[in-house]
Amino acid sequence: xxxxxxxxxxxxxxxxxxxxxxxxxxxxxxxxxxxxxxxxxxxxxxxxxxxxxxxxxxxxxxxxxxxxxxxxxxxxxxxxxxxxxxxxxxxxxxxxxxxxxxxxxxxxxxxxxxx
Amino acid sequence: xxxxxxxxxxxxxxxxxxxxxxxxxxxxxxxxxxxxxxxxxxxxxxxxxxxxxxxxxxxxxxxxxxxxxxxxxxxxxxxxxxxxxxxxxxxxxxxxxxxxxxxxxxxxxxxxxxx
DNA sequence: TTGATATGCAACCATTTGGTTTCACATTAG
DNA sequence: CTAATGTGAAACCAAATGGTTGCATATCAA
Numbered sequence: 001x002x003x004x005x006x007x008x009x010x011x012x013x014x015x016x017x018x019x020x021x022x023x024x025x026x027x028x029x030x031x032x033x034x035x036x037x038x039x040x041x042x043x044x045x046x047x048x049x050x051x052x053x054x055x056x057x058x059x060x061x062x063x064x065x066x067x068x069x070x071x072x073x074x075x076x077x078x079x080x081x082x083x084x085x086x087x088x089x090x091x092x093x094x095x096x097x098x099x100x101x102x103x104x105x106x107x108x109x110x111x112x113x114x115x
Numbered sequence: 116x117x118x119x120x121x122x123x124x125x126x127x128x129x130x131x132x133x134x135x136x137x138x139x140x141x142x143x144x145x146x147x148x149x150x151x152x153x154x155x156x157x158x159x160x161x162x163x164x165x166x167x168x169x170x171x172x173x174x175x176x177x178x179x180x181x182x183x184x185x186x187x188x189x190x191x192x193x194x195x196x197x198x199x200x201x202x203x204x205x206x207x208x209x210x211x212x213x214x215x216x217x218x219x220x221x222x223x224x225x226x227x228x229x230x
Numbered sequence: 231t232t233g234a235t236a237t238g239c240a241a242c243c244a245t246t247t248g249g250t251t252t253c254a255c256a257t258t259a260g
Numbered sequence: 261c262t263a264a265t266g267t268g269a270a271a272c273c274a275a276a277t278g279g280t281t282g283c284a285t286a287t288c289a290a
């Protein structure tokens with residue numbers, strides 16, 4: 001059984017902006033995917049993509065700014081670790097949207113049932 | 116009971132990029148939220164935000180490109196309707212990420228249980 | 231100590247984004 | 261018919277994005 005942490009009460013627009021913005025890039029999504037299951041150093045990650053080390057470093061900065069990954073010093077390297085909390089924040093918002101939509105349908109059903 | 120449509124098998128990187136990119140803006144999220152529960156014309160929506168009609172129109176174009184809303188002609192106006200399918204695509208991806216993370220924890224638990 | 235590795239950061243550049251104003255066109259109301 | 265309304269699209273602009281190269285610094289290995 002896994003213990004889930006309490007969610008923050010409200011998400012600021014900026015915070016949500018940053019999370020979705022960070023997820024809107026295939027390389028960054030790949031980094032999140034990898035580091036959710038296995039910590040990696042920045043150079044480990046940089047080797048995997050066909051772009052400069054600095055470019056990958058920038059992607060990681062974007063992800064860190066969105067809270068999607070965290071950095072942990074380990075000697076001369078930094079281990080990058082995916083953070084499921086930020087994922088959950090995005091899920092929470094999308095779930096709210098789906099609930100809204102279902103609500104509309106339910107109201108429509110109720111209306112039709114009135115006959 | 117609500118009938119759910121079958122999901123597309125694979126999501127291209129571009130498609131996912133567009134969906135998350137479109138969601139990375141508070142005005143656009145607000146438009147999605149509104150139109151999921153209630154269709155609106157473009158000018159209806161434009162009145163609600165402190166920016167030009169053309170700016171709102173552009174946001175709607177971005178949302179349409181991501182499949183998050185659809186346009187439906189109605190006389191001289193176009194009704195904008197939120198599309199829950201695109202929302203679900205994003206949910207599906209985030210759920211996969213969370214499963215990955217839980218998988219890591221499960222493996223860790225198993226490892227610890229070996230003692 | 232010295233060289234190799236890992237990271238950080240600045241400067242630069244092309245493209246995209248998010249806004250504007252303006253004009254054209256279609257449709258509806260009077 | 262004419263005027264008002266709703267939409268589309270172009271041209272323009274500042275700022276952000278996503279990449280580059282180059283250099284500085286920190287740490288580890290030999």
